[in-house]
Structures are given as C-alpha cells and as structure tokens.
Amino acid sequence: MEHFAALKILHTVATAFLFICALALTVWIVRGRRAGDLTVQNRSMQRPWVFVWLLMGLCLLILPISGWWLVHYAGWSLGQTWLLAASILYTFGALSWAWLAVRVNRLRRPVIVGNPTFTLALAIFSAVCFVAIAGLMGAKPV
Numbered sequence: 001m002e003h004f005a006a007l008k009i010l011h012t013v014a015t016a017f018l019f020i021c022a023l024a025l026t027v028w029i030v031r032g033r034r035a036g037d038l039t040v041q042n043r044s045m046q047r048p049w050v051f052v053w054l055l056m057g058l059c060l061l062i063l064p065i066s067g068w069w070l071v072h073y074a075g076w077s078l079g080q081t082w083l084l085a086a087s088i089l090y091t092f093g094a095l096s097w098a099w100l101a102v103r104v105n106r107l108r109r110p111v112i113v114g115n116p117t118f119t120l121a122l123a124i125f126s127a128v129c130f131v132a133i134a135g136l137m138g139a140k141p142v
Contacts, residue, residue, distance in 0.1 A: 004073045011066040015134065018059040021052045022127060053101055060094050086136045093129030096122050 028049075032040025043049070067086075071078060078084075100122040107119070 004070070007066050007069050007073065011063065011070060014059040014062040014066065018056055018063070018130065019134075021056045021059075022130075025049065025052060026123075056097070057101070060097065064090060082136050082139070082141050086133045089129045089133050089136075093126050093133065096126040096129065100126060 029040050071083065076083065100119065103119050103122065
C-alpha cells in the first residue's frame with residue numbers, strides 16, 4: 001500500500017477513535033446525570049473508562065505525527081495559514097484535554113471537590129478545538 005494512503009487511513013482512524021471515545025464518555029455521563037446519579041463523572045476513571053481515556057491519549061499522540069507526514073508527502077508548506085491555525089488549535093485542545101483528564105481523575109477522590117462548571121468548560125473547549133481542526137482539515141484551503 002502506498003505510504004500516503006496508509007497515513008491517511010491511520011490519521012482518519014485516529015481522528016474517528018478520538019471523537020467516538022469522547023462521544024461515548026459524554027453520552028455515558030449525560031445519561032447518568034439524567035438518571036439522577038450526581039457522581040457519575042467521579043466513576044469515569046474506573047477500569048473500562050480508563051481504556052477509553054488511554055485510547056484518546058494515544059490518538060492525540062498519533063495525530064500530530066501522522067499529520068506532519070501527510071503534509072510532508074503532499075508537499076504542502078508548513079507555513080500555510082490553515083496549517084498554522086490547526087497546529088495552534090491542536091496545542092490548546094490537547095493541553096485542555098490533558099488538564100481535563102487530570103481534573104476528572106482528581107474528582108474520583110471524595111476529599112477534593114472540584115468546580116464542575118470549569119471541568120465542563122474544559123471539555124467543551126477541547127471539543128470545539130478538535131471540531132474546528134477537523135473543519136480546517138476538511139476544507140483544506142490550499
């Protein structure tokens with residue numbers, strides 16, 4: 001298989017896994033909250049869900065590497081505005097995702113009480129960053 005096609009498939013699969021994992025966590029927490037369980041987010045770092053968090057982290061590590069190789073194989077300049085904007089959005093989105101993972105992990109402990117509004121804001125900001133990146137990649141104004 002050609003390298004460019006293989007990288008494109010890897011990049012697409014990593015992006016799909018990232019969004020599917022995030023959607024699964026969101027649906028699970030929203031359903032739990034609607035059912036009246038106010039501590040459902042505290043259990044989001046338990047054994048099966050840790051796999052989901054680790055899979056999202058792996059996808060976040062794969063995406064910049066496969067993206068850089070895709071740009072390299074396509075022959076695009078890294079100085080293009082849409083690539084720079086996507087890189088900046090990725091940096092902020094990945095950092096907010098990491099901060100979110102730390103905050104959610106700390107919510108498991110009953111001693112530490114976090115601000116759930118800020119945790120939700122981090123999740124929304126991270127999701128908006130990655131959706132904007134997907135929009136930039138889909139539009140590709142080259």
